Amino acid sequence: MKQSSSAQSRSQPEIAExxxxxxxxxxxxxxxxxxxxxxxxxxxxxxTFELRMVSFSVLVLIVENPGIRQSQLSSxxxxxxxxxxxxxxxxxxxxxxxxxxxxxxxxxxxxxxTMAGDQLCEKALRAINTHENKLFEGIDAAMxxxxxxxxxxxxxxx
Amino acid sequence: MKQSSSAQSRSQPEIAExxxxxxxxxxxxxxxxxxxxxxxxxxxxxxTFELRMVSFSVLVLIVENPGIRQSQLSSxxxxxxxxxxxxxxxxxxxxxxxxxxxxxxxxxxxxxxTMAGDQLCEKALRAINTHENKLFEGIDAAMxxxxxxxxxxxxxxx
DNA sequence: TATTGTTATACTCTATAACTATA
DNA sequence: TATAGTTATAGAGTATAACAATA
Numbered sequence: 586m587k588q589s590s591s592a593q594s595r596s597q598p599e600i601a602e603x604x605x606x607x608x609x610x611x612x613x614x615x616x617x618x619x620x621x622x623x624x625x626x627x628x629x630x631x632x633t634f635e636l637r638m639v640s641f642s643v644l645v646l647i648v649e650n651p652g653i654r655q656s657q658l659s660s661x662x663x664x665x666x667x668x669x670x671x672x673x674x675x676x677x678x679x680x681x682x683x684x685x686x687x688x689x690x691x692x693x694x695x696x697x698x699t700m701a702g703d704q705l706c707e708k709a710l711r712a713i714n715t716h717e718n719k720l721f722e723g724i725d726a727a728m729x730x731x732x733x734x735x736x737x738x739x740x741x742x743x
Numbered sequence: 744m745k746q747s748s749s750a751q752s753r754s755q756p757e758i759a760e761x762x763x764x765x766x767x768x769x770x771x772x773x774x775x776x777x778x779x780x781x782x783x784x785x786x787x788x789x790x791t792f793e794l795r796m797v798s799f800s801v802l803v804l805i806v807e808n809p810g811i812r813q814s815q816l817s818s819x820x821x822x823x824x825x826x827x828x829x830x831x832x833x834x835x836x837x838x839x840x841x842x843x844x845x846x847x848x849x850x851x852x853x854x855x856x857t858m859a860g861d862q863l864c865e866k867a868l869r870a871i872n873t874h875e876n877k878l879f880e881g882i883d884a885a886m887x888x889x890x891x892x893x894x895x896x897x898x899x900x901x
Numbered sequence: 902t903a904t905t906g907t908t909a910t911a912c913t914c915t916a917t918a919a920c921t922a923t924a
Numbered sequence: 925t926a927t928a929g930t931t932a933t934a935g936a937g938t939a940t941a942a943c944a945a946t947a
Contacts, residue, residue, distance in 0.1 A: 603819040613781040619894035623771040661761040692905040736777035
């Protein structure tokens with residue numbers, strides 16, 4: 586034991602191995618630790634495409650939902666409208682998406698991906714898929730399915 | 744179909760329901776969505792104790808590992824040393840922890856919880872436990888165990 | 902009056918470089 | 925020379941208020 590290795594007037598126990606046991610009782614803690622790893626891996630992959638987690642999600646939703654409005658994106662991804670503006674601006678500047686005025690409501694914009702945006706999105710989706718398969722290779726299909734089911738249950742609690 | 748509801752010169756399909764289907768193929772996306780809910784709930788509980796996720800984790804590790812150094816805390820929780828300083832300062836100011844000079848290495852501090860810190864920690868742990876049970880009540884023991892196992896597998900990949 | 906997108910701004914969280922005191 | 929803790933600062937990420945244009 587390291588505890589008795591130094592002979593001071595007062596005992597000053599030094600910690601050899603840090604224990605996080607009290608936090609391990611919480612499923613939320615395990616999920617956070619795991620998500621940190623996933624996020625690091627994801628950001629690594631996305632860096633290749635000059636995208637971040639948020640801008641990638643935005644691009645995907647625009648590709649998947651052609652004609653989506655910024656306000657819809659905002660609520661779907663829980664991003665505040667003002668923060669979405671700079672993300673959209675960047676994607677537009679890179680010519681991955683276009684803003685079209687909605688003719689029936691001139692306040693709104695319809696967002697659509699360009700061909701370049703479509704292609705980048707597809708490439709990114711494939712790359713992430715590859716990385717997830719690698720990251721989750723120790724987790725079999727049944728477990729993955731259970732995890733997804735559990736996550737959906739939690740998500741529905743909000 | 745909403746798509747044909749407006750008759751403009753160019754078709755401007757409006758999205759009625761936003762689909763995030765391409766993201767749902769990723770376990771990481773499900774985990775993120777679920778974690779958002781968990782984090783919101785956790786922060787809500789911790790607000791009662793004037794703690795945040797990080798300061799709570801720090802307090803728990805100090806209670807669990809009496810005599811831990813800031814550098815050990817830093818690497819255990821992946822917090823940069825400079826950022827840890829302000830967290831420790833705040834906990835010390837609230838007299839939840841104390842900093843003691845390590846007699847054998849006067850560069851370092853040993854961190855220990857006070858009685859008040861101990862008690863606050865215990866109360867917070869119990870409160871979080873209660874909230875987690877509520878949040879995860881739709882998930883049975885077998886599923887929870889599977890989730891934890893999967894999260895540990897992912898965490899080990901880093 | 903309410904909504905869409907925007908601007909400006911502030912606040913939190915995290916990251917980096919450089920310092921001090923000790924080893 | 926290297927390490928523990930600190931300071932200052934910069935950069936993300938996120939949140940809020942107020943505005944113009946439009947409904």
